[in-house]
Amino acid sequence: MPSSRPALAPDVAAFYRTHSTFSDPGDLARLYVDLPSDPAQLARTARDLMIHRVEGDLFRHTHPADRLHHDADTRYLDDILRIVIARDGSPLTRRRAAGDRFVGVCRDFALLYCSLLRHSGVPARVRCGFADYFETDGFHYDHVVTEYWDATRGWLLADAQLTDPEVTAAWHVDFDPMDVPRDRFQVAGRAWRDIRAGAADPSTYGLHPPEEGPLHGEFFVAGNVRLDLAALNKVETLLWDIWGTEAGEDGRSMTDPLRELYDRVSLVVAPDSPGDISFEAVRRTFAEEDGVRTPETVLQLSEFNPPRHVTLRPF
Numbered sequence: 001m002p003s004s005r006p007a008l009a010p011d012v013a014a015f016y017r018t019h020s021t022f023s024d025p026g027d028l029a030r031l032y033v034d035l036p037s038d039p040a041q042l043a044r045t046a047r048d049l050m051i052h053r054v055e056g057d058l059f060r061h062t063h064p065a066d067r068l069h070h071d072a073d074t075r076y077l078d079d080i081l082r083i084v085i086a087r088d089g090s091p092l093t094r095r096r097a098a099g100d101r102f103v104g105v106c107r108d109f110a111l112l113y114c115s116l117l118r119h120s121g122v123p124a125r126v127r128c129g130f131a132d133y134f135e136t137d138g139f140h141y142d143h144v145v146t147e148y149w150d151a152t153r154g155w156l157l158a159d160a161q162l163t164d165p166e167v168t169a170a171w172h173v174d175f176d177p178m179d180v181p182r183d184r185f186q187v188a189g190r191a192w193r194d195i196r197a198g199a200a201d202p203s204t205y206g207l208h209p210p211e212e213g214p215l216h217g218e219f220f221v222a223g224n225v226r227l228d229l230a231a232l233n234k235v236e237t238l239l240w241d242i243w244g245t246e247a248g249e250d251g252r253s254m255t256d257p258l259r260e261l262y263d264r265v266s267l268v269v270a271p272d273s274p275g276d277i278s279f280e281a282v283r284r285t286f287a288e289e290d291g292v293r294t295p296e297t298v299l300q301l302s303e304f305n306p307p308r309h310v311t312l313r314p315f
Contacts, residue, residue, distance in 0.1 A: 006154035008123060012279045013149070016123035020234035021315040023115040026078035031085070031092050037120045039148055040178050043160040046113040048095040049084050050102045052161065058170055061098035069304035071103040075238055076313065077115045080108065106144040106161055107239050113146045113160040114236070123149040126236045127157065128228040129187040130205050130221075134171055140205045142215075142224065144239070145185055147274075155274045157185055182274070188224035189270025192262055195221060219252040222262045226292045228269050232277070233286040235315050241298040245291040261291050 019025075025032060036042060053072065056063050074080050080102055084092075088100040102108065110126045117124035127147045130140035145159045162168050162177035175181055186194075194200035195218065206216025223246050230237060245258055268281045286293055297311045 005152060006275060008149055009279065013123050015234070015279070016125050016149070017118055017121055019115065019118050020236060021313050022075065022234070022236040023077050023111055023118060025081055025115060025119070028078055028081045028085075029119070031081060032116070032119045035092060035116060035120070039117060039122060039150075039158065040163070042116040042120065043113055043146075043158055043163045043178060045093055046109055046116060046160040047163045047167075049092060050104050050109055050112065051098055052109075053103060053105055055167070058167065059098040063103050067103040072105045072108060073238065073300070073302050073305060074102075074104075074108075075241075075310075077111055080104075080112065105239065107236070109159075109161040110144045110146045111236050113158065114148075117146070117148050125234070126231040127185075127187050128224045128231055128239075129185055130191050130224070131159075131185045133173055133175075133184050136172075137209065138204060139209045140186065140191065142205075142207045142220070142239070143185065145180060153179075156180075157182065159185070187270050187274075188221060188228045189266035189268075192221050192225050192266040193270060196259070196263060196266075214252070218254050219246075222246075222254065222258070225262050225265055225269065229265055229282070229286055229292055230294050232269060232282045235286075235294045237294065237298065237312075238300065238302075240301045240303070241294075241310070242301055243295050243298045244293065258291070261289065265289065265292055 035045060051059060051061070053063065053068060071083065074083065084102050088096050114124045114126050125147050126144060128144050131143040132138070132140050134141050145157050147155050147157050150156050156178065157180040159177045159180050162171065162173055168177065175184065191200065191205055195202045202218040202221060203210050203216060206220040208215060210216055226244060226246065227237065227239065245261065265285060268278065268285045271277055297309050299307060300310050301307050
């Protein structure tokens with residue numbers, strides 16, 4: 001009988017098994033030598049080196065202002081590792097005290113975990129989208145996780161940020177963080193498609209609910225589709241790196257041509273089944289669609305620092 005095990009094309013496996021410019025530990029790859037190979041253990045390793053900006057109270061810790069303001073603007077994994085070992089030079093398998101951790105956001109957990117997986121030979125990629133498991137208010141919060149290849153189950157979503165039991169309990173998580181249900185974390189293209197089909201309310205997607213500010217709605221979902229396409233091409237930028245359709249005078253305006261662009265892109269990055277993503281279409285769309293392709297220079301709009309244009313390392 002033919003095998004029912006999922007298969008990953010060799011070129012796709014090779015692409016996602018190798019480092020990107022952003023996930024490459026560079027000359028600090030030596031720190032990875034004695035790491036475990038099990039994906040769950042690697043996820044916990046990533047968790048124990050970082051603390052999220054909003055987790056101060058959970059860990060009974062107050063972030064120093066300079067770390068709160070600057071750590072998460074660190075774009076490349078080798079620079080993140082330099083910060084980690086400067087604060088505690090122990091092996092990466094040692095759980096850091098809260099005050100010695102890198103103060104990041106979800107993207108940083110996902111990128112570090114992706115780097116550890118790729119180094120161990122597991123195909124992995126960062127995915128941008130929305131999670132409903134941080135509150136019970138029905139809002140879908142801007143979030144980033146890691147998607148990794150499991151030889152028996154195919155592509156799985158993993159949220160390394162949740163792999164500390166104390167964190168899992170705080171958010172009342174009732175699923176395995178190594179296999180996040182796809183209705184609990186929606187990749188951005190799936191959210192876009194549901195909104196366009198009238199099956200989801202765009203005001204329930206964003207950085208925060210409407211009553212807390214303007215960063216929600218259709219334009220915000222479109223921005224995450226742009227980020228997700230880039231990440232599928234191993235361009236794992238900061239979440240506040242702006243380019244393409246968002247870089248104009250009013251990045252929050254949506255027109256019918258823009259909606260049609262994101263309709264096309266969403267079908268590529270979020271087909272009906274995650275196993276149906278066409279690697280060729282992902283690469284072609286990123287290369288050919290001017291409105292979403294990452295340029296050499298992006299506009300960085302940090303929460304705590306002035307806007308500035310940044311020229312990226314070659315990717």
